[in-house]
Amino acid sequence: MTTLLDVRDVSKRFTMGGIFGRKTVDAVMDANFSLSAENPEIFTIIGESGSGKTTLARMILGLEDPSEGEILFRGKKVSRHGGRAEKLAFMSQVQPVFQNPFEAFNPLKKIERYLESTARRFLQTSDKAAIDRAMDEALQKVGLSLKEVRGRFPHEMSGGQLQRCAIARALIPNPPLLIADEPVSMVDASLRMSIVNLLKSLRDDLKVSVIYITHDLATAYYISNRLIIMQRGRIVEMGDARTVLDNPQHPYSKLLKASVLSTDDAGDGKLATDPGMVKAAGDLVGQAGELVAKPDGREVRVYG
Amino acid sequence: MFAVFRDLIRYNIEFAIGLVLVGIMVIFASLSFFSPVDPSMIYMAIPDQPPSPQYWFGTNSRGQELFWQLSAAFKNSLIFGVTVAVLSRIISITVGLAAGYLGGWVDRVLMFINDIFVAVPIFPILVLFYFVLRNNMDSFTMALILACFGWPFDARLIRSVALGLKHREFTRHAVFAGMSTRKVLLEEHLPYVMPIVFSTFMNNMLWSIGMEVTLAVLGFTNINNPTIGTVLYWANSHSAMVVGVWWWIVIPVILIVMTFLGLFLLAVSMNEYIDPRSRLRRMGA
Amino acid sequence: MAEDIVKVEGLKAYYQMNYFGVSREVRAVDGITMTVRKGEVYGIAGESSSGKTSFIKVLAAAIRPPLKVVEGSVKFDFKNGPIDVATATPKQIEAVRWKHLSYIMQGSMSVLNPVRRIGRTFHDFAARPMGLTGKAFEDRVIAHLARLKLPPEVLKAYPHELSGGMRQRVTIGLATVCHPEFIIADEPTTALDVVVQKEVLSLIRDIQKEMNAAVVFVTHDMSVHANVADRVGIIYAGRLVEEGPTRDMFFAPKHPYTAHLVASLPRIGDVKQRPALEGRPPNLADPPQGCRFHPRCPLAVDKCRQEVPPLEQVGPDHRTACWRWQDVKPLVNASAPSGVMA
Known part of the structure; x- marks a missing residue:
């Protein structure tokens, strides 16, 4: 078994403020996980704002360097520095899908521009027909076609369609790994499932691994194989998605699950969260503890 | 492009007025190419004649026909203003976009240089250049010097916009689509700073022509080269208002006001067209 | 049955724009008739550009060009007399705003002035409608904040010193301090984390019960409606397509x-393949003929393509605008396994 992505003891510390009152913030602390190259999977990172999930994603994309530890992609270190050729080679392997499809496309420019540039650069061709073919193939994979997209501006499409275009663009270099940072949070409710289902089919049909970053436990349960739950920079629980979410063990994971709004008793107006639960989870912030493997395969952070 | 122009004229009254005013001034200035007299020669006509069918704008105390004199002066001043504006825009766009997008030490170095140019007092430096260069100080040299000083404020302005654009998702998207830095700056970011470029273009022309007038009135330029400033210099040195040759002052001032008003209206209305937000609104997004 | 606080009748509000001689009309609200009762939470759901934002702009009496009420009325029945905000003068609206009609907005940062202390903001918003000044005003505000479990110290704080959840509680406090009869909550929890979201929702619910105010709760998130609303109305392409008691809407929808x-x-504990709806919401500048949902509807027949379905009564309190409502089957079962709750 070869590893596709190996995140080893990664920490990220940001220094804030000027000369006076310098403050350091630990955005990510000791993150460890790896993805295998043979079994494509959807690996979910769950966390709220400030949990460090976006920082972790930025480090995997090579936009930020870890303060400690290292990230290896196919055995090579991911780094913010390095030549342009090296960066392009990395980008052809790891591609991002952004949160807000309306923001991901310059509103003044045509959509196809991004697809075309990707095809030209990563397929290293300037043959018009070949570029068009690559664009169309990628768009077919997400249920669109070049005919529908050509000449259109972002505002002429729905959020769902735009997000498909963004995914199609990311697929052009045939990358083995996609990093999707909250890809559905800005997409309309009626179109959301089509994007989630699309991610699923990327894994099943195209054998692409996806790192899916979200705060939504329900979609995470629906599509992911494995997941990690992050609280203030620390991984507090990690393991098989179903195992963890069906029966979370860390107090914070329990709180997250309890906070998911259920539709099972719609109209009954049951909203109270157990304050003891909130306190139990809050008290653990800042404590190091350590991840301990459990018999069912998951790892849970335990303290003291 | 033509349709845009037609629509602007038809539906934007500011644009129409601005276009008419600037059009008149440009035609007036370009008439100097057909001037029957050399504007640098003196005593070619009877001095101190008031405006009449023969001398439309009258003649001055140096025996020059003011119509042809002003035509040449406006040609030179407009070319001067445009040269300064274009050159300094190029510098401020390059510096502003690069500093904002690249950040880090590039940003620090560029902004350090920028702040030096902000702090240096420009007027004494121009006078110094005049004393060093004397009659070698032609319009173009002066335009170059002014362009070197006219960019720092606007570069900071552009940098602040570029800083915001850097963190927009489409910038990262462009990077992951394999676009080069140059392409990101020129094709993704430049359209967003164009409104600033256009309105500062206008300001910069105003500033540089005003600077030229100040220097010329004090006699710190080549006073034989007709410009708006030197026309006023000679009028002042012949005490035109005192001796009753009022047209020597009043007519140039009216023409200057027309030019500036026209340029201002054009800048404002073009701005409305180019501003991405208003354009988006028009597209019905 | 409770009385109505607001009666909306045949409301049509369009955006009328004229750019460079090209005039276009966006029919954001196209014939909505509905009522909100005193003391209930009415949930409004709809996608982006469905017209829900324009609709609540009219409800909140914030009608500004290019948005224009073309037809219909929005009659409020406040304690100080009835008012039709579609036709009221700015002065009449001023008299009811905040005291009778207030709103909780989405971004707490945009309501709270970043350079003013919270106490000052309270003063700016509420001192005049409440007709109180000085100590009396402050005491009332502190008492109100205590109800929202906020310490009096927040009055001295600047917005950036508070956490997102605290800020949202402050804006709720701001909206409710005058004890209004009608509150519009526009996606008040969208930007919040799940744990805080639940807290804020239960707070809105509690304070609404306590003051017996009517709340129109707007969000695209159906799971929020499930937990907060008494009745839910669904807006699609500028029209109300279905409204009914929350339970019925979830377990026996008729549209x-x-x-x-x-x-x-998706639900935790259930990994069945979820259906996805294809197509895109219609363009309101050029909506489809007949039922506006027909291009995406799995049940559409010829009639749907030509005739606009009326909003019919299909059960107690339950209305729907669909020609084939009898054939609509709930896609989820009320007794579906809900997973093992912790």
Whole structure:
């Protein structure tokens, strides 16, 4: 078994403020996980704002360097520095899908521009027909076609369609790994499932691994194989998605699950969260503890 | 492009007025190419004649026909203003976009240089250049010097916009689509700073022509080269208002006001067209 | 049955724009008739550009060009007399705003002035409508904040010193301090984390019960409606397509769009393939003929393509605008396994 992505003891510390009152913030602390190259999977990172999930994603994309530890992609270190050729080679392997499809496309420019540039650069061709073919193939994979997209501006499409275009663009270099940072949070409710289902089919049909970053436990349960739950920079629980979410063990994971709004008793107006639960989870912030493997395969952070 | 122009004229009254005013001034200035007299020669006509069918704008105390004199002066001043504006825009766009997008030490170095140019007092430096260069100080040299000083404020302005654009998702998207830095700056970011470029273009022309007038009135330029400033210099040195040759002052001032008003209206209305937000609104997004 | 606080009748509000001689009309609200009762939470759901934002702009009496009320009325029945905000003068609206009609907005940062202390903001908003000054005013505000479990110290704080959840509680406090009879909550929890979201929702619910105010709760998130609303109305392409008691809307929807919205919510403990709706919401500048949902509707027949379905009564309190409502089957089962709750 070869590893596709190996995140080893990664920490990220940001220094804030000027000369006076310098403050350091630990955005990510000791993150460890790896993805295998043979079994494509959807690996979910769950966390709220400030949990460090976006920082972790930025480090995997090579936009930020870890303060400690290292990230290896196919055995090579991911780094913010390095030549342009090296960066392009990395980008052809790891591609991002952004949160807000309306923001991901310059509103003044045509959509196809991004697809075309990707095809030209990563397929290293300037043959018009070949570029068009690559664009169309990628768009077919997400249920669109070049005919529908050509000449259109972002505002002429729905959020769902735009997000498909963004995914199609990311697929052009045939990358083995996609990093999707909250890809559905800005997409309309009626179109959301089509994007989630699309991610699923990327894994099943195209054998692409996806790192899916979200705060939504329900979609995470629906599509992911494995997941990690992050609280203030620390991984507090990690393991098989179903195992963890069906029966979370860390107090914070329990709180997250309890906070998911259920539709099972719609109209009954049951909203109270157990304050003891909130306190139990809050008290653990800042404590190091350590991840301990459990018999069912998951790892849970335990303290003291 | 033509349709845009037609629509602007038809539906934007500011644009129409601005276009008419600037059009008149440009035609007036370009008439100097057909001037029957050399504007640098003196005593070619009877001095101190008031405006009449023969001398439309009258003649001055140096025996020059003011119509042809002003035509040449406006040609030179407009070319001067445009040269300064274009050159300094190029510098401020390059510096502003690069500093904002690249950040880090590039940003620090560029902004350090920028702040030096902000702090240096420009007027004494121009006078110094005049004393060093004397009659070698032609319009173009002066335009170059002014362009070197006219960019720092606007570069900071552009940098602040570029800083915001850097963190927009489409910038990262462009990077992951394999676009080069140059392409990101020129094709993704430049359209967003164009409104600033256009309105500062206008300001910069105003500033540089005003600077030229100040220097010329004090006699710190080549006073034989007709410009708006030197026309006023000679009028002042012949005490035109005192001796009753009022047209020597009043007519140039009216023409200057027309030019500036026209340029201002054009800048404002073009701005409305180019501003991405208003354009988006028009597209019905 | 409770009395109505607001009666909306045949409301049509369009955006009328004229750019460079090209005039276009966006029919954001196209014939909505509904009522909100005193003391209930009425949930409004709809996608972006469905017209829900324009609709609540009219409800909140914030009608500004290019938005224009073309037809219909929005009659409020406040304690100080009835008012039709579609036709009222700015002065009449001023008299009811904040004291009788207030709103909780989405971004707490945009309501709270970043350079003013919270106490000053309270003063700016509420001192005049309440007719109190000085100590008396402050005491009332502190008492009100205590109800929201906020310490009096927040009055001395600047907005950036508070956490997101605290800020949202402050804006709720701001909206409710005058004890208004009608509150519009526009996506008040969208930007919040799940744990805080639940807290804020239960707070809104509690304070609404306590003051017996009517709340129109707008969000695209159906799971929020499930937990907060008494009744839910679904807006699609400028029209109300279905409204009914929350339970019925979730377990016995009578409009295919509602059925889809409910069915597409994934649930923990259930990994069945979720259906996805194809197509895109219609362009309101050029909506389709007949039922506006027909291009995306799995049940559409010829009639749907030509005739606009009326909003019919299909059960107690339950109305739907669908020609084939009898054929709409709920896509989820009320007794579906809900997973093992911790």
